Amino acid sequence: MVDTQFKNPLLKAFLEEIEHLELYRQYCKSPNEWLKKIIDERFVQFYIRIRAIAYFSKIIYFTARHFDMERRKYEKRYVLTLDSSSNDGIGSKNEGTGTLKELIVDESATINFHERLNHELNQYIQHPLLYKAVQSLNKRQQQILYLAFVMNISDTEISKKLNVTQQAISKSKNNALAKVRRLINA
């Protein structure tokens, strides 16, 4: 009977494979140099794999940590990276091709759908006195009133559209309203 109860975990694991155990049993029955050489060769193969796995597991661990650290550093340093994908890659891969920069609205873009329709302020007025008063305003004031009251756009947005300051818009809007009020009351 061959004693195969070892305390050493390496020997134990090595002999857990039937092929190794068989070799060892044969060797115990009839010790010879040739069998010894084979067992030694097998053991080196076995041992090196264990050492390699242990060694490279550490390398993998540290590589991953290092990689994450570098990524975080990069993201912290370039907060405004607009090229990064807009949905964090959570959606399906086909949808994830858009980037953040494509979502930026160009506020100075002057033509949009409603303006294409070429509506004017006076088409919205029913009251004859008011109509007359508005007709007496100049084109620019009419345009501002149209944007402000029909399209419901804020002064700031109008100023971006017309490429002037917000104060100028506010002023000419108030002037236009005052003039209209004066003409109606007259």
Next chain:
Amino acid sequence: MISIKEYISPLELIELLKPKIKKELNQTDPKNRDDLEHEIILKILEGLKTKKFQSIPTFFELLEKERQQD
């Protein structure tokens, strides 16, 4: 000194380490996983080229030690 590359082929080593690589990939952002996998495999191949183990015990040395302890 025994260098690993004489005993293990790169493909076999990567196959052996697959579970560990997968585990580490799970802890990073989904969008970075492919990059990290490449990085890890690169590091493994570099290590395989250069790493040498100092001394390797033979089976019968260990056997001898075991006998002495008894």
